[in-house]
Amino acid sequence: MLKIGIIREDKIPIDKRSPLTPEQCQKMAKHFEVEVKVQESDVRVFRPEEYTQHGIEIVGNINDCDILLGVKEVPNENLIPEKTYFFFSHTIKEQEYNRELLRTILEKKIKLVDYECLLDPKSKQRIVAFGRFAGIVGAYNTIWTFGLRYNLFNIRRAHECFDLADMKTEFDKVKLPAIKIAITGGGRVAKGAMEIMYGMDILQVTPHEFLTERFDRPVFAQLSSHTYHKKKDGTLFNRREFYENPELYEGDFLKYTKVADILIAGAYWDPRSPVLFSREDAMQPEFKTRIIGDITCDIEGSIPSTKRPATVDEPVYDYDPTTDSIEPEFSEESNITVMAVDNLPCELPRDASESFGQEMLDNVLPHLLGDDKYDVIKNATIAENGKLTERFSYLQDFVDGK
Structure with a gap:
């Protein structure tokens, strides 16, 4: 046998x-x-x-x-x-x-x-795959990070909960202001992150509404590749072509960083593809995003602030774009706080x-x-x-x- x-x-x-x-x-x-x-x-x-x-x-x-x-x-x-x-x-x-x-x-x-x-x-x-749980824990950790950075609420970490059902009992403690949350990707990771958004009663809006409208409550938008890439020659976005030949495209993500308070990155990134933003972009006055939950955790990849993986015990760090360096979490208001744990699903084993x-x-x-x-x-x-x-x-x- x-x-x-x-x-x-x-x-x-x-x-x-x-x-x-x-x-x-x-x-x-x-x-x-x-x-x-x-x-x-x-x-x-x-x-x-x-x-x-x-x-x-x-x-x-x-x-x-x-x-x-x-x-x-x-x-x-x-x-x-x-x-x-x-x-x-x-x-x-x-x-x-x-x-x-x-x-x-x-x-x-x-x-x-x-x-x-x-x-x-x-x-x-x-x-x-474990992608759904990477998304669930990654989004939850990102909201936990927001609560700590701005002294708004303190919820248990995912790994401190017995299971997912236990973790969901923390949702009622979350009191968010009228912020905007951008989620990239359309696969298991992004869908897992969206489960947390729905569970916390965060309203989903379209990418266009996300960019153009003001809301009196927290909202999120799911961003697919075509919403933040454009063809270099000015022709229309073609999904199959983008994945086969991403070098034909350029990034168009900065319009979202001007309005998004939080970025949750769940999209697969090909090294041939454009980055979401550069260090220089993050130094501009109109760059609003101050918390990034990088579930993809591509080091020196599409997100320059992801300089190293974080750990379950130390899940966040600050990134100072002016020096391109890591600092202790929540150390400076102008810093970007990064949550980049690279083994997220093991928090809900x-x-x-x-x-x-x-x-x-x-x-x-x-x-x-x-x-x-x-x-x-x-x-x-x-x-x-x-x-x-x-x-x-x-x-x-x-x-x-x-």
Whole structure:
């Protein structure tokens, strides 16, 4: 019988999430007729007895398992040779900090399947992700930041709440003035952020109304790519063309920074695309935005104030555009306060794990434990038998250090 192991999350900072909940492990074992083992952990949000109550064995090591499911990158020294691993490897964009991880995977002849590359065969959209909870926690943290910066209210942090339902009990404490909040993106992250806006009774308005009208209550607008990019040659915006050839476009975001008090950034950014604004833009008198929740957390990316990732323990810092430097949070009124935690979903590990695990059951395991006739697993496999797969052969120069 095939053995599947849920590995302990050993990466620092700690992550309490699991790719499957105890109940989902039981469902997987029963429905797909596999044996499931869970590696003991002191940090996982689910207690050992929650697994054993569902008939799942807790073990010290998972060396005898065939397939190993995790969430974050596995430390190099913990990787077991010649196993099949599923986790977010953060290597496909040639991330420098994970070069040694990919080298070790190849040396140990590990089969690596990256969750980020698991796509629906028809739509080519991702079939498993934590994006919704990144948006939920990111937007909540951003509102928390606003409350502290202006001494208006103090709500519990997301990680201090038992789960999402508990966190929602804090919404009534939020008393916002008539501010404007801009949210970029149209995917899971942006939709998660919008859940918080709706939950806090913040009115949604159109981008045009956001720019041109005054309101006596807090409002937000969801901004899609076409609302803040324009074609360099003056012709109309074309969505497909923009994503395929973003260098043909220029940014048109500054009109929003003149009216937005808060920016919540949830849009995917291609390095070939225009930035939202520059350091010089942020120094102009008409630049109004003073709080940025950068859920994308692209360092030195589309938002110049995102100079480094923040942490769950220290979620915000100030950015001084005049010196292009980081300062302590809330230290100067002219600074921009940045919330840029790069592992937001782990602040609500119970709900995030449940949502992710359901997508695993529905969208991934049927391919993994079936015949994979649509090559869903194959196309997400980065390495196998000590070599990069053909689809990811472009990473060879990266592995070689070229």
